[in-house]
Amino acid sequence: MREFSLPPRAAELRSGGLADSVYETADRRPDAAVLARRDGHGGDRWREVGAAAFRDEVAELARGLVAEGIRFGEPVAVMARTRYEWTLFSYALWSVGARIVPVYPTSSAEQVRWILADSGAVAIVVEHEDHAMTVGAVCDTLPALRRIWQLDAGCVPWLAALGRQVHPVLLDQLRWAVEPQSVAVIAYTSGTTGPPRGCLITHANLAAECDTLLAGYGSIFAPPGVRPSVLAFLPMSHIYGLMVTTCAVRGGVLLGHQPDLAPGELLPAFRSFRPTILLAVPYVYEKIIQGARNAAARGGKGHVFDRAADVAVRYAEAVERHALGSGPGPGPLLRAAHSAFERLVYARIREVLGGRVNYTVSGGSPLGRELSLLFAGAGLTIHDGYGLTETTAAVTAQPLGKVRFGTVGRPLPGSAVRIAPDGEVLVRGATVFAGYHADPVANQQVWRRGGWMATGDMGSLDPDGYLTITGRKKDIIITSGGKSVAPLVLEERLRAHPLVSQCIVVGDNRPFVAALITLDREAVQLRTAMAEPDVHAEVQRAVSMANAAVSRAESIRAFRILPHEFSVENGMLTPSLKLRRNSIVSEYASQIESIYASPAS
CATH class of the missing domain: 3.40.50.12780 (ANL, N-terminal domain)
Structure with a gap:
């Protein structure tokens, strides 16, 4: 489509x-x-x-x-x-x-x-x-x-x-x-690759975004009577x-x-x-699960949490297939296991959020499918969405009761999504901004015939209109052998591992793909205290699991573990917690060079 x-x-x-x-x-x-x-x-x-x-x-x-x-x-x-x-x-x-x-x-x-x-x-x-x-x-x-x-x-x-x-x-x-077309906000982009651009957001833009969400998703803000x-x-x-x-x-x-x-x-x-509702970015959801896993490990019940997480993912997958008409739903054994972990694990995760949250929303960057399934299986369905500063936040969202995990949902009412011949996502609708402030060159670059705005993101639409984001157009890695690699899927899979905090895939104009990885220090300390296997070997297993999602030519052939996490303070993350890829590559140029000076595995 x-x-x-x-x-x-x-x-x-x-x-x-x-x-x-x-x-x-x-x-x-x-x-x-x-x-x-x-x-x-x-x-x-x-x-x-x-x-x-x-x-x-x-x-x-x-x-x-x-x-x-x-x-x-x-x-x-x-x-x-x-x-x-x-x-x-x-x-x-x-x-x-x-x-x-x-x-x-x-x-x-x-x-x-x-x-x-x-x-x-x-x-x-x-x-x-x-x-x-x-x-x-x-x-x-x-x-x-x-x-x-x-x-x-x-x-x-x-x-x-x-x-x-x-x-x-x-x-x-x-x-x-x-008036509705008066400018309400000049919102500046994160500036990951250059000076920030001022997006002219009108009163009508913000009203359309809010009113669309309230009209279509008002029921998830709180249960009836609350x-x-x-x-x-x-x-x-x-x-x-x-x-x-x-x-x-x-x-x-x-x-x-x-x-x-x-x-x-x-x-x-x-x-x-x-x-009664949580609206966050993927980073927050990752930290909630990581914190819950570490707390369980401190109490000597890390294996129980991992088993509960696996059951939650499989349970949510079965519910998803049933909702989409392609499966019977969870079987008796899976239901029994899920019920057993409800009190031991899932209720405690929900209690961390105050005990009244039933639905959650994610935006800012794509949320990994497995993390979405884990939360859903724990009783917290995440409605992942997609948008930009230029679209006044969300332009797509998961439909109520018909969530397809791993996608960012379908266009919100009043919005449209088109996939260009080169795979770039184009959008149109009432929430799309009025243009960049005092930047005619940028305005010429972003608009397409018919009022479509080029997002700079790559993606695909399935037959039912669900959008999957595969990466940023400017982030596509092209190896020296001419292979195009979208780093997003590898990075998402790596971050799903308990030891991995952050990662960035590199390899532009290089013979193979590699990764720079930061670790969750608390998880590493817990593992060391319990004399569990070598951390480097465990990270290698995480890399191998991530590689299973791509072809050999796209797989990570080598990696380096960095001593410090990326943060806003050290300039490696934007204030909205996105990777500043250029800054990271520049800061760790010597580590990247050392990867390619050594033979690939």
Whole structure:
């Protein structure tokens, strides 16, 4: 199949902008809890914020922005972790017709300079003194930048007090002037291969994304009779994280914020907030399973966990075949084994997330089939999706009740997917962005005849319209023998092994394919403590298992184990946790050379 589309299910935004939902909800249900704030840093108590109270905070802050000289259509940057004030500023800026320019809080001074200069930002909200110093180091090169506000220095109450001199009618006039095609966000891509590009996301784009998900997937946010709630922890500087918070506010889903992704901070937040749905990236799901496996190993029950994982995968596969009409479902023995592990293992995995999550969503990068099956078998069906910054997050998702693990689902209602003759994925629909900011060359490169946007991803559609992503077009490895290799399938299979934390496949213009691998240190320590087989030999077995998925010419012939994991801090990962392939290859050039200086196995 070369093309697939579904008709829209959500009404098109015909007037106004995203901020209107805050004011309309407050008018209809002033006392309804729409957000929850943590009492104190790292505490386990949450204070609910009603719709009218949130509206008033938004309006007061918006009037303060006007008093500070922020004008309709001007770009204002936000550089902070995921916290209540990020959402508050989003709706205040949209209330005055300003454009949000998200900046990752881990950005270097040069990255900050590029984004602020390219967007023409007139002001920036930072979280703390370190961020202010980063901006201060480059502000002399930014003539458009007029204001810097610091959250931890009390800028919110200061702006709210300043705004009392602005008449509320002026704020209403600014909000009413916003149109669906007005730009809401200038969202910058991760810049894995070059300078980040600013994607112009309109109010209509974000509304279409949120309303489509709420209309088609509203039932997975919570069981009947249970108030839906979501804990936002993905960076709001990424379109996925920003979409999650906007969707929650727009759909009346109780929204909490968690700024730290470290397991020691995130898992207690799950337990105290108890969300009804989890929206995350594959990295988070991998860490949840790795943490559960390591915990079992510490208690001397690693073999029990591995057996339970195998049963979960086989059980989910049987359920999948039955749902798709190609099998009878799990047999009696498999059902019995699955039932036995429910209390011992699966319930404990769900309890880590607070005990109320029944459905989960994954995006940002493709999720491996085996990991998807493991979670489904443990009672947490993951609805994997696919999208880009340019598509305002998801453009495909798994249909409810008809999940095909290993794919990224079918086009969302109102969207269309086409496979180009060279295998590139093209998309079209209401969520596709308005173009790149001040970059006519990039705009010419991305658009195709008929309004199709070239994604840069390679993929295929099955007869029922399910999309499978096989890799990035620019990441395809071509060996010196002329063999084209898509690294994604090998990397996914390697990461599924308990010892492997991260990996990158290399081999461009080389005689064979190789891999750089980082290890899960806790898993290695546990294995060493139990005097289990040599780690290098175990990694070799993982490589051999990954190679079973490809031909001999595409297989990994050699590998090196690296001393440190890839991270955002060392520049090897983007803030959205994607590999910076060029940076990794450059940093570990000597290790790569040593691979090819030795004979291949």
